[in-house]
Amino acid sequence: xxxxEMYTNDLFIGGQWxxxxxxxxxxxxxxxxEEIWAQxxxxxxxxxxxxxxxxxxxxxxxGWRDISANERGEYMRKLADEFEAxxxxxxxxxxxxxxxxxxxxxxxxxxxxxxxRYYAGLGDFVDKKDSRPYPDRPGHxxxxxxxxxxxxxxxxxxxxxxxxxxxxxxxxxxxxxxVVIKPASETPLDxxxxxxxxxxAGLPEGVINxxxxxxxxxxxxxxxxxxxxxxxxxxxxxxxxxxxxxxxLLKPVTLELGGKSASIVLEDADLDFFAKSVTRTSLRNTGQxxxxxxxxxxxxxxxxxxxxxxAGAVKNTQQGDPFDEKTVFGPSASKKQYDTxxxxxxxxxxxxxxxxxxxxxxxxGLDRGYFxxxxxxxxxxxxxxxxxxxxxxxxxxxxxxxxxxDAVRIANQSPYGLGGNIFTTDTDHGAxxxxxxxTGSMGINFYASNLAAPFGGWKDSGxxxxxxxxxxxxxxxxxxxxxxxxxx
Numbered sequence: 001x002x003x004x005e006m007y008t009n010d011l012f013i014g015g016q017w018x019x020x021x022x023x024x025x026x027x028x029x030x031x032x033x034e035e036i037w038a039q040x041x042x043x044x045x046x047x048x049x050x051x052x053x054x055x056x057x058x059x060x061x062x063g064w065r066d067i068s069a070n071e072r073g074e075y076m077r078k079l080a081d082e083f084e085a086x087x088x089x090x091x092x093x094x095x096x097x098x099x100x101x102x103x104x105x106x107x108x109x110x111x112x113x114x115x116x117r118y119y120a121g122l123g124d125f126v127d128k129k130d131s132r133p134y135p136d137r138p139g140h141x142x143x144x145x146x147x148x149x150x151x152x153x154x155x156x157x158x159x160x161x162x163x164x165x166x167x168x169x170x171x172x173x174x175x176x177x178x179v180v181i182k183p184a185s186e187t188p189l190d191x192x193x194x195x196x197x198x199x200x201a202g203l204p205e206g207v208i209n210x211x212x213x214x215x216x217x218x219x220x221x222x223x224x225x226x227x228x229x230x231x232x233x234x235x236x237x238x239x240x241x242x243x244x245x246x247x248x249l250l251k252p253v254t255l256e257l258g259g260k261s262a263s264i265v266l267e268d269a270d271l272d273f274f275a276k277s278v279t280r281t282s283l284r285n286t287g288q289x290x291x292x293x294x295x296x297x298x299x300x301x302x303x304x305x306x307x308x309x310x311a312g313a314v315k316n317t318q319q320g321d322p323f324d325e326k327t328v329f330g331p332s333a334s335k336k337q338y339d340t341x342x343x344x345x346x347x348x349x350x351x352x353x354x355x356x357x358x359x360x361x362x363x364x365g366l367d368r369g370y371f372x373x374x375x376x377x378x379x380x381x382x383x384x385x386x387x388x389x390x391x392x393x394x395x396x397x398x399x400x401x402x403x404x405x406d407a408v409r410i411a412n413q414s415p416y417g418l419g420g421n422i423f424t425t426d427t428d429h430g431a432x433x434x435x436x437x438x439t440g441s442m443g444i445n446f447y448a449s450n451l452a453a454p455f456g457g458w459k460d461s462g463x464x465x466x467x468x469x470x471x472x473x474x475x476x477x478x479x480x481x482x483x484x485x486x487x488x
Contacts, residue, residue, distance in 0.1 A: 010041070011041055011043055011047055011051070011209075011210060011211050011212065012192065012195040012208075012209060012210040013047075013050050013051045013054050013206075013209050013210075013211070014050075014054035014057075014058075014205050014206045014209070015054075015198075015199065015203075015204070015205030015206060016205070017195075018050075019041075020041030020042070020043050020044070020047050021044060021046050021047060022041060022042055022043060022044035022046075022047065024041070024042040024044075025039040025040065025041055025042060026039060026040050026041070026042050026185050026188060026212060026214065027039055028040065028097060028186075028188060028189060029186075029334070029335075030096050030097075030099075031098060031099040031330075031331040031332060031333050031334060031335075031338075031369060031370045032099050032321065032322050032323075032330065032331050032369040032370075032371075033368060033369060034335075034368055034369060034370070037096060038189060040188040040189065040212040041212055042212065042213055042214055042217070043211040043212055043213040043217060044213075044217060045217065045220040047211055047213070048180075048211055048213065048217065048220045048221050048224065049220075049224070051180045051209040051210075051211045051221075052151060052180055052209075052221070052224045052226050052227060053226070054205070054206040054209055055151040055178040055179060055180050055206055055207075055209050055226075056150075056151050056178070056226045057206050058178045058204055058205065058206030058207045059148070059150055059151055059176075059177070059178040059206075062204055062205070062206065063204075064176060064178055064204060064207050065147075065148045065176040065177075068123065068127055069122075069123035069124070069125075069126035069127045069174055069175075069176065070123035070124070070127070071123075072120075072123065072173060072174055072176065073119075073120035073121065073122075073123040073174060074120070075173075075201065075202070075203055075204075076116045076117070076119065076120040076170065076173055076174065077116070077117060077120050078201035078202065079116055079197055079198055079201040079203060080112075080113035080114075080116035080117050080120070081113070081201070082196075082197035082198075082200040082201045083109060083112055083113050083116070083193070083194060083197040084109045084110055084112075084113035085197075086109060086193050086196065086197060087106065087108070087109025087110060088106070088109075089193055090105070090108055090109050090162065090190055090193045091105035091106040091108060091109070092105075093189050093190045093193065094108060094161065094162065094187065094190045095322050095323060095330075097158075097161070097186065097187040097188075097189060097190060097333075098158050098159065098161070098186060098187050098288075098333040098334075099286070099322045099330040099331040099332070099333055099369075099370070100159075100160075100285050100286070100288075100322060100330060100333075101285075101286075101322045101324075101327045101328060101329075101330045102322060102323050102324070102325060102327075103325055103326075103327070103328075104284075104285060108160075108162045108163055108190075111163050111166070112162055112163060112166040112194075114451060115166045115167065115169075115170040115451060116166065116169075116170050116173075118170070118451045118452065119170035119171050119173070119174045119471075119472070120170075120174060122174055122469060122472065123174060125469055125472070126146055126174055126175060126176075126472060126476070127146075129143050129144070129145060130143070130144040131143055131144075131487040131488055132144060132487065133486075133487045139484060139485065139486070140482065140483070140484050140485075141482075141483055141485070141486070141487035141488075142480050142481065142482050142483070143480070143481045143483060143488075144478055144479070144480055144481075145478070145479045145480075145481065146175070146472075146476040146477075146478060147176075147476060147477050147478075147479055148175045148176030148177045148475060148476060148477075149175070149177055149228040149229045149252070149475055149476060149477055150177060150178075150226070150227075150228030150229065151177065151178055151179070151180065151226055151227050151228055151229075152168070152172045152177045152178070152179045152180075152227070152228065152229040152230070152231060152475060153179070153180050153182065153221050153222060153224075153227045153229070153230045153231070154168045154169060154172070154179050154180070154181045154182070154231050155182045155218065155221075155222075155230070155231065155232040155233070155234070155242075156181065156182065156183045156184055156187075156191070156233065157184050157233045157234045158184035158185075158186040158187045158333050158334070159285060159288040159289065159290070159333065159392075160285070160289075161183055161184060161187040161190050161191065162190050162191060162193075162194065164233045164256075165181055165183070165191060165194070167233075167256075167455075167466045167467065167471070168231040168233075168254070168466065169181070169208070170471075171466075171471040171472045171474065171475055172229075172231075172475045173207070174472065175472050175475035175476050176475075176476075177228075177229065177475045178206060178207045178208070178209075179207070179208055179209065180209045180210075180211060180221060180227070181208065181209065181210045181211070182211055182212070182213060182218055182221055183210070183212060184234075185212070185213075185214055185215070186333055186334050187333075188212040191210055192210065194208070194210075195208065195210050215238075219245065222242060222245050222246065222251075223245060223249060227251070228251070228252075229251070229252050229253075229254075229474065229475060230242065230246055230251060230252070230253040230254070231253070231254040231474065232253065232254070232255055232256070233255075233256040233257075233290070234257065235257065235258055235390075236257040236258040236390075236416075236460045236461070239255040239257040239462065239463075242255065243255060243463065252474070253463065253464075254456075254462075254463065254464035254465075254466065254474045255457075255462045255463045255464065256290065256455075256456060256457060256461075256462045256464075256466060257290070257418075257457055257460065257461050257462040258290060258390040258392075258416060258418070258460065258461060259290045259291050259292070259390060259416045259417075259418030259419055259457065259461050260294060260295060260387075260388065260389070260390050260414050260415075260416045261291055261292060261293040261294065261295065261416070261418055261419040261420040261421075261439065262293055262295045262296075262297050262410070262411035262414070262420045262437070263278075263281060263282055263293035263295065263296050263297065263420065263421050263422075263423065264297045264401075264407050264411060264420070264421070264422045264423070264433070264437075265296065265297065265298050265299065265302070265306050265423045266299070266404070266407075266422065266423060266424040266426075266429075266430070266433075267299045267301060267302060268424055268425045268426060269423040269424055269425065270423070270425060271302075271305055271306065271309045272309075273423070273445070274306075274309060274423045275309040275310065275312065275313040276313070277423075277445070277446065278296075278309075278310055278313045278314070278396075279313060279314070279317050279328055280446075280447075281293050281421055281443070281446065281447045282294055282296065282396055283314070283329070283374070283394055283396065286329045286330050286331070286332065286374075286393065286394050287341075287374075287391070287392060287393045287394040287395060288332070288333060288337070288392050288393065290418055290419075290461075291418045291419030291420075291441070291447065291449075292419070293419060293420050293421055293447065294391065294395065294396055294397065295382070295387055295396075295397055295399055295410075295411075295414075296310055296396055296397065296398045296399065297399050297400075297401050297407050297410055297411060298398055298399070298400055298401070299400070299401060299403075299407075300400045300401065300402060303398070303400045306398060307356050307376070307378045307398050308356075310356070310376050310396060310398060311356035311357040311376045311378075312357075314357055314358070314374045314375075314376050314394075314396065315357040315358075315374075317329060317374065319363055319366070319371065319374060320365075320366060320371075329374050329394055330371075331369045331370040331371045332370040332371070332372055332393055333370070334370065335370055337370070337392065337393065338370035338371075338372055340391070340392070340393070341372040341391060341392070341393030341394070341395060342360065342372050344385070344386055344389070344391045344393070344395060345358070345359060345360055345372065345373070345375050345395060346360060347385055347386060348375075348377045348380075348384070348385075348386040348395070348397070351384045351385060351386065352379070352384075353377035353378065353379055353380045353384060353386060353397065354377065354378045354379040355375065355376075355377060355378075356376040356377065356378045356398070357374070357375065357376050358373035358374050358375030358376060358394075358395075359373055359375055360373070361373065372393055372394060372395075373394075374394035374395075375394065375395045375396070376395075376396045376397075376398065377395070377396065377397045377398065378398050380397040380398060380399050381399070382399050382410045382413055384397070387399060388414065388415070390416070404433060407433075408433065408436045408437065411437050411438075411439075412436075412437060412438045414459075415459055415460040416439075416457070416459060416460050416461045417437075417438045417439040417440060417457055417458030417459040417460075417461050418439060418440055418441070418457040418458075418461035418462070419439060419440070419441055419442070419443075419447060420434075420437055420439050420441070420442045420443070420447075421442060421443040421444065421445070421446065421447045422434055422442065422443075422444055422445075423445055424444070424445070427444050427445065430444040430445070431444055438458055438459065439457075439458055439461075440454075440455065440456045440457050440458050440461065440462075440465075441453075441455055449467060450467065450468075451467055451468070452467070452468050453467060453468050454466070454467055454468045454470040454471070455467040455468075
């Protein structure tokens with residue numbers, strides 16, 4: 001069996017590559033060429049039941065939850081080493097699946113390994129018994145214990161398929177959970193590198209399982225009685241549906257959903273610095289990043305300057321072959337997403353927004369692939385659809401504000417609350433202003449998630465937190481054991 005055949009013909013269940021019983025396959029399309037280059041099995045309910053059974057056996061019968069968290073951490077460090085050693089193969093697959101530029105996908109192996117190592121170092125946090133004396137009953141105390149929830153279903157999106165699994169996988173493993181991973185249909189191959197690494201690292205069979213299936217079948221995973229926890233990253237629309245399912249079942253769920261974050265440019269901002277930052281803070285991964293600050297809020301006194309700076313930066317950024325090291329803007333990840341992005345560009349024009357750069361039509365020289373023109377809209381009112389709805393593509397809007405109070409009002413005038421940033425030369429003042437924004441995280445003159453700090457959305461951007469020690473809490477349940485004597 002060739003490596004590609006192993007990757008495309010099988011599911012990973014109980015530590016082995018096994019055939020699906022469905023007989024149905026999912027096509028994998030390269031969005032830069034529009035060519036089908038692989039297929040994977042579309043698992044059926046029987047396949048999902050086998051994967052959950054394998055995870056349940058590893059949790060209940062083979063002792064993954066029974067060994068110490070530090071012992072689990074040693075397995076995770078080995079997994080990190082094996083995974084990082086496969087970084088280049090991983091990058092090549094991701095770029096072929098979703099069109100993310102290779103300069104970005106080459107970071108995926110190191111980022112995933114870093115998450116595994118970070119959480120591997122939190123074993124003492126997981127196993128620590130927290131002793132609390134009774135405030136009103138001398139000579140009595142309570143031990144608070146953390147226990148793993150059980151089998152966790154990890155449902156991944158297509159924009160950062162590995163990274164957004166690792167955010168869930170690493171805390172789940174250190175907590176003592178076993179997992180079944182369901183990747184997006186558009187990006188089903190890259191996580192097979194993780195399965196290969198798990199075998200090389202010697203992880204016990206059934207601790208990590210992988211099933212590829214359609215959204216029509218994933219309900220069998222979410223509603224399986226032996227799945228104790230669900231974690232999902234994706235659209236708010238799908239997140240609401242999963243929340244309803246899990247709520248009916250009283251099953252805990254973590255949801256990291258959409259965003260329409262604001263980048264507030266204050267009057268004292270260095271526009272040259274801001275312009276150099278905009279493709280990273282507002283259009284990372286061709287705009288297909290949930291926390292991207294795709295609403296640029298500019299002071300009326302400098303509005304035209306800001307529009308020119310943003311439009312110039314976007315216009316002069318390379319778009320094209322995602323395997324070219326210099327490419328920053330690749331294609332949309334799928335035909336469906338391309339249609340969504342180009343549809344919103346038309347909506348913006350119909351709403352009366354002014355195209356500062358980009359607009360409708362195909363980019364020059366790109367006659368195939370799902371490439372939309374990177375577009376900046378000026379003269380945008382925050383009530384317009386292009387300012388309120390998540391586009392998830394290379395489209396920015398520049399909205400004017402009167403004063404800082406108005407900027408805060410506009411930033412908060414959104415159903416979402418995930419990320420955002422403030423550009424200013426007075427960073428202390430910027431931090432004070434950031435605290436007034438209704439969002440899960442903000443950056444001052446930059447934006448980057450910190451593995452050690454919580455990340456998650458407010459409002460329609462999600463439920464629960466990932467990253468940091470807080471990320472472990474989603475995969476544990478607490479037990480209080482009341483005792484007599486002095487607290488130990």
